Amino acid sequence: MNIPLIDIAPLYQDNPTGKLSVANAIDHACQHSGFFYIQGHPISRERIAAMRQLAQDFFALPAAEKLKINIQLSANHRGYGETAAEQLDPSQPGDWKESYDMGLNLPVDHELIGPERPLYGPNQYPTAIPDFQRRMETHYWDMLALGKKILSALALALGIDETFFDNKFDHPLSVLRFLHYPSRPTTDKQAAIGAGAHSDYGCITILWQDEIGGLQVQDVNGRWIDAPPIANTFVINIGNMMARWSNDRYKSTPHRVYNPSGAERYSMPFFVEPDFDTDVSCLPNCAAAGDTPKYAPISAGDWMIYCFNNTYAYRAEEYQQEET
Numbered sequence: 001m002n003i004p005l006i007d008i009a010p011l012y013q014d015n016p017t018g019k020l021s022v023a024n025a026i027d028h029a030c031q032h033s034g035f036f037y038i039q040g041h042p043i044s045r046e047r048i049a050a051m052r053q054l055a056q057d058f059f060a061l062p063a064a065e066k067l068k069i070n071i072q073l074s075a076n077h078r079g080y081g082e083t084a085a086e087q088l089d090p091s092q093p094g095d096w097k098e099s100y101d102m103g104l105n106l107p108v109d110h111e112l113i114g115p116e117r118p119l120y121g122p123n124q125y126p127t128a129i130p131d132f133q134r135r136m137e138t139h140y141w142d143m144l145a146l147g148k149k150i151l152s153a154l155a156l157a158l159g160i161d162e163t164f165f166d167n168k169f170d171h172p173l174s175v176l177r178f179l180h181y182p183s184r185p186t187t188d189k190q191a192a193i194g195a196g197a198h199s200d201y202g203c204i205t206i207l208w209q210d211e212i213g214g215l216q217v218q219d220v221n222g223r224w225i226d227a228p229p230i231a232n233t234f235v236i237n238i239g240n241m242m243a244r245w246s247n248d249r250y251k252s253t254p255h256r257v258y259n260p261s262g263a264e265r266y267s268m269p270f271f272v273e274p275d276f277d278t279d280v281s282c283l284p285n286c287a288a289a290g291d292t293p294k295y296a297p298i299s300a301g302d303w304m305i306y307c308f309n310n311t312y313a314y315r316a317e318e319y320q321q322e323e324t
Ligand SMILES: O=C(O)CCC(=O)C(=O)O
Pocket: 179, 195, 200, 207, 209, 215, 255, 256, 257, 267, 268, 269
């Protein structure tokens, strides 16, 4: 399996031929591995270094401080997740990582908030770190702009209006996540799996990973292929929503974090997800003329809730209790 490295700088230039050739390279990668690296993006090295430091500072807070903003206190899935709270592969024990999730910060009385859209709401910010909220939000919007740029390339490759996705991110469900895989003894074989095998739920994921490595992508034969860190790049992958939206033109590929060295690791995924009410029904030009699309229309938000209910241990428990 080939995970290509694509220079996306032409997407920011006014040359239609250059743009189209990047769009076609992205389209090709999304149809085959479902994974690619990007370089030539506008997120600076200084910004990445500062965000990494912020993540380190956050996870270094005392447990009691982090637990004040426990994700379990949030009705809309924001805040701190303890080690083993997330179980990406249900056949394995919980993952050996801690997390912090933030997204669009809406006040509780915002008109979009209600039982029918449970993913909207406020963030939970640590009070012990000065300027945390502003720094996270600045990075959030910059990463979202990058995500929209990549989606504009997909639109171009599909022969649809380049701006097709633009108006679908007024109140995005996109999430910026910090991950910390604490160090552990190398004899602990089970814990070498930092994040169990899974595919992502949303449109696309833009991942920054530190220099430790461990990200692996599954090829069609079930083999695990390393996706090693490459300086100043992000790893992009297709999520389940985009696979569905594109009628399976694009592949949402299983991946995991396998780190037998036991070294501490940080990563920072940004999950590009549109507005809750976005209609996810077969994109133009993704079904052959006369063919019925494979999947029924669903809203982006309902799709995400369906996926969440199958992943987080505490949510699955709630869900099962509701059902019995
Ligand atoms: O930590 C990583 O490198 C990958 C994390 C991941 O796949 C995820 O959070 O969906």
